[in-house]
Structure formats: structure tokens, C-alpha cells
Amino acid sequence: MVESNNELQVGSIVTGTVVKVDEKQVFVDIGYKSEGVIPISELSHLHVENPGDVVKEGDELTLQVKKMDDEEVVLSKKMVDAEKAWEDLQKKFDQNEIFETEVKEIVKGGLVVDVGLRGFIPASLVEAYFVEDFSDYKNKKLQVKIVDLNKEQNRIILSHRAVVEEEKEKKKAELLESLEAGQIVEGTVQRITNFGAFVDIGGVDGLVHISELAHTHVDQVSDVLSEGDKINVEVLSVDLENERISLSYKNTLPGPWSGIENRINPGDKVEGVVKRIVNFGAFVEIEDGVEGLVHISQIANRHIGTPDEVLEVGQKIVAKVLGVDENEQRISLSIKEVEQDKEQGEIEQYEREEDSSSFQLGDMIGDKLDKYKQ
Known part of the structure; x- marks a missing residue:
């Protein structure tokens, strides 16, 4: 409460106008018989080098009387500011502002x-x-x-x-709410572990399990990714309650079947390894992540009861491509036709050799006959 300047005493709150600013003090007209003085140390709670940095002539100030005698009234600006500041700070503290x-x-x-x-x-x-x-x-x-x-x-x-941190948590919550399975998002690899990589996708980390790193088997995460790498990942699932995000890196990469029809054509002979044997045939890996089926009817020239009569897992074979379907991710193979082509080639070679031998024998006999005719 601002008091009448005629009733001044220590602690009184008064108003005044700055009339002069010196190097170490400020003079204020408070309507008293003498001007009030604000020492530089009473201008602010902060260190002040120059009073002119805080006030200027003509400023209207609310001040507190700190000391007074017949000759001088010492005023404080910082005491009034402090009281007001404490009230304001208490309110901010109570409201967590x-x-x-x-x-x-x-x-x-x-x-x-x-x-x-x-x-x-x-x-x-x-x-x-x-x-x-x-x-x-x-x-x-x-x-x-x-x-x-x-x-x-x-x-x-x-x-x-x-x-x-509060802002980070807010953004994290907003991001978690916005994520949906199937989304492709950009992220930065933050940390690599033996079971996968943690990727920051905008303020929240998701896990790319080692099984989601590539279309082929991965022994070590560091073989595929390094900390700091910027990559695209697909959101597989979001657990809001536990704040867990599962991501896939391999789903953003071209699959092993991508462009297969440009690399492999019907009639091609390919090498492969038998990966699985089933009752209707054998699956043979001919590229990383690409398997073709040799139907039981295409395994041998003779009738067989089960594929494992001829083939075993891990066996390397050569097969002929019968058909390729990229959309269905299917390749039909035949070991039998490779054998048939080989046999046909051997027969043709034999026939060529036979023709050549007959031609040479005829030439020889013809020469002999010519001699007799002479």
C-alpha cells in the first residue's frame, strides 16, 4: 500500500519521479521536503555497473523507505521489486508454470x-x-x-x-499416438545391441530386431547398420502402455524376389542348394532368399516314391528353370530335364562322331576302289 509522503517512516512505500541519475545513485522527487536517494546497491537485486542501465530521468517508480533522517531519505527499488517478485514466483511455483x-x-x-x-x-x-x-x-x-x-x-x-524433458515427453506421447502399423518413417540408429538396433524416429526409440534387418540371415547387427546411420523403417507395432515400438528395416528394402524375372528366365540352368524336402518335392535356394520348387515328378527320369530317395538337405544340384512368377514368388525347377538335356547332348555328340567315322570309312573304301579301277 502506497503511503502519504507526509507520513514517511522506515518501511513506507512511496511513489516518485526520477529527477537525476548519477554514477552511484539516483535522485527521486517524492514530494518530500528533500529529494529521496536510491543508492546503486538498492536499484536491483542484480549487480549494476551504471544506474542509467536500470532507470532514466522521468521514470515513475514505486519505492520503499530504507533509512531516513533530517537530511536524507534513503530509498530502495529492489526491496519493492523483491516483494512483488516473491508473490509472482510463488504463484508460478504453485502452478508449475x-x-x-x-x-x-x-x-x-x-x-x-x-x-x-x-x-x-x-x-x-x-x-x-x-x-x-x-x-x-x-x-x-x-x-x-x-x-x-x-x-x-x-x-x-x-x-x-x-x-x-517435459517437452520431449509431450512430443513422445504425441508421436506414439500418431504412429500406425505399416507407416514408413525416417530414423537415426542410436544404439546397437546383439539382438537388434534402437532407432530414434523423432524423439522416441523403436527396436529393429535382428530378424528385421535383412531378407537374409544376419549374424551381427553391425554387419548391416552402424550408430548414426539415417534409415527408413516400417512400423510393425506400437505398444502405447509400455511405450514400445517394433520396427522393420528389411521391409523398406527391395526383397530378394524383386526383379527376379529380369535375372532368371525359363530355360536357364541354375545352381542351388537343397534347403527343404517335402513329400511333393524339394525346395532349392538358387539366390539368397530365393527358393524354387523341384516337384517330385521333375527330380529323376525314373519313378521315385519320395524325394529323399534321390536328394538330401544341403546337397548342391543343377536344375533347369521351367517357370518364374515374381508376383507369386514361385519358381519351378527340373533336375530331370537337366539330365535329359545331358543325355540328349551325349546322343547328339555320339551321332556326330558316328557320322564323321562313317564319312572317313567311305572315303577310305572309295580310294581303294579307285585303285582297282585303274
């Missing part, structure tokens, strides 16, 4: 900020990561929250880190 403040000093252990009073941000509460040098923070504006407020001990502890 986020507000902006400016860094005024870099001190050992943290930052001094202006919150109407001298506030302190400990080094551990500045950022969510370690900061070695705080010199760039001078005069920087930061969003903060009050984490400890005690008027009796004149303690005001603030945190910028809490604001950063």
Missing part, C-alpha cells in the same frame, strides 16, 4: 538468472546433456520452471532441463 528468463551471470556451478530476483540454475539442471562450457549462455533467454522456492532462505532454484 513454465516462463522465460534471461541469463545474467555465469558462476561456478551454474547460471544466475533474472526472475525479478536473483535466481539460480545449477549446472545439472541447465540441459538434459552435459555442458562443459557455459560461456555461450550469457544474455541467453531460457524457458524455465521453479523447482525450489524458499523466501526465508532467499533460495530460488530453477530448471531449464525440466522444461526440455
